[in-house]
Amino acid sequence: MTDRRHFLTGLLAASACPRPTWAEAGAPSFLSAARAADGRYLLCGLRASGEVAFALPLPDRGHAAAAHPEQPLAVGFARRPGRFAVVLDCVTGQEIARLDAPEGRHFYGHGAFSPDGAHLFTSENDYDAARGVIGVWSLGSGKRLTEFHSGGVGPHDIKLMPDGQTLVVANGGIETHPDAGRTKLNIPLMEPNLSFLGLDGSLLDQQELDRALHKNSIRHLAVAPNGTVGFAMQWQGDLSDDPPLLGLTRNGGTPMLVTPPTTDAKRMKGYAGSVALLADHKEVCITSPLGGLAQVFDTDSGVLKRSFDMVDVCGVAATAQGFVLTSGRGDIAHETQGWTTPHAVQWDNHLVPI
Template sequence: MTSRRGFLAGLLAAGVVPKPGWADAGDPAYLTAARLPDRSYWLFGLTETGDELFRLPLPDRGHAAAAHPARPEAVAFARRPGTFAVVIDCVTGASKAVLESPPGRHFYGHGAFSADGGLLFAPENDYKAARGVIGIWDAARGYARLGEFSSGGVGPHDARLLPDGETIVVANGGIETHPEAGRTKLNLSTMRPNLTYLRLDGTAVDQTELDPALHRNSIRHLAVGPDGLVAFAMQWEGDLAAHPPLLGLHRMGGTPRLLAAGDEDHRRMQGYAGSIALAPASGQVAITSPRGGLVQMFDTVTGTCLASHAGPDVCGVSDAGRGFLITAGTGIVSLAGAQGEIWRRRHACQWDNHLVRVARG
């Protein structure tokens, strides 16, 4: 039987160069950023069981990564209000490109590829005009910036591609910021968060807002199911005594459904959902609160809270098939489901906010 090495050698001799895929990087299931004890920052590739496959250096603190749908390549975004993103070859560890936001712009820490991987769409802040934009970067040609279009609101924190491959949903958090004011929120009294659905040319096709009484509930993070269900996580910028819902479900053209656990468990979230994930196989959705040290899991059909799991500084969460994989600032990686924790292991690092599932082609 011909060996893989011999097969590849034959292809090379014939002038056929195979394109590298995620298997060449060890076939990671997840990407996530972390800080090591020496205060250096890294991008990690993790297996389904939470083991480390690789770690690649970052120039500063990362937030979330966008995994290319075909190439073993990740775009690691700086934490808001960062002005850089690094394109990393996850096989060699080399930096393939550095994205610098244009003057008057900064990134929000998230991005989404087009279905064919040719374009990268990055939420950005046009802080001089106090409006959100989606930057368009040419991933097929060295990540040159091609332009931008309006995000449909203020503070577009996250964006995801819908299964139709033609529409992006944007979480416009509604919060105005400016680098000269640091992370100060400048418009809390007039916030208007929304979900906006945009074609890839920037044409708006749908937009939904929350009830005016919830205008301080900043829509921050998104998860999208294979059937087009959009789940969104919120962070409350009002009086914590109000305890509004922090989880919503929406379908384009419909009305948002807001979900919350029972009073005591909901109060423990402290008005803050840090990350979100959908598990289509089980019909569940999970949100995390690093402030409350809590993970909550819900049934997407009934809206019932199925479980609340406590853990200090938990934030990253992603679908793991038979449950949710969860990361924490303590270095813990765990697998948990509605029935409880299945396993956990500890790494010598502080995981950052998000755990990104690498899509299988």
């Protein structure tokens, strides 16, 4: 971090003054990275109605974000293999600090706060050793405290479980190296898994796919209040196959894998971009920008309940009435309420709940 950490220390330190809340940042429900029409990169706060609450600059293309659980602070992450994560005050618009990945590491575009917001956990690549790590950052001191093994290769998304003591990590299984850009180096040897880790890095549970599905990269996660985990996958094998693109599980459980109907599977081309779960955990939604399709499944049976067509759809987040979706064409839509709001930006891959 830079010297701007002193500002962040002041924001996070205990004080007699009332702390700002997300309401003072325009009461956003979600965060999303975006590219403006003039080429600038942004981190935006979005209301559940589709309005933009704020738009703050990022130094380069963003991927996902992490929202502080109490204060209007957001961390915008670089798209893999980026090395920056920007801490933003969403009320003032001030860049509070930058977290720079240490030598030999890069971020994977995702992170998660501890329950009290004092620590940030980041998914990273130890690229010379070809292993995933989770970086642990103290926002109060502005220091990187430690790191621990992610439980696999290519950790992408990371979420805090409802118990506040466990992280779930999507180890995609794909080896990459900055010298090779975004080239995938180990497709024949992939071993994706879901790892449930204690906040100290202890491995509590690890769930792997059957060997026949080892090319199914586990990429993105959603967690319901009851501990149900939804995970979206991206197939790295022959596209003549129709692999499952959605999984549902729990810590200590056995994954249930869901395959889209054949016609939809051909459209989706083995690619699920994001996933979201309703708070009552009864429905789960995955998106496919390649197929221009969002699908909503029953979480108990895995049966497809409804679909929503939307060009280049990727971001998805849950509301009390269903799912909000964003697209690379700038649209925000609600799949059950029937409204679509256009914006003069390109929304990036993810819609992050606050």
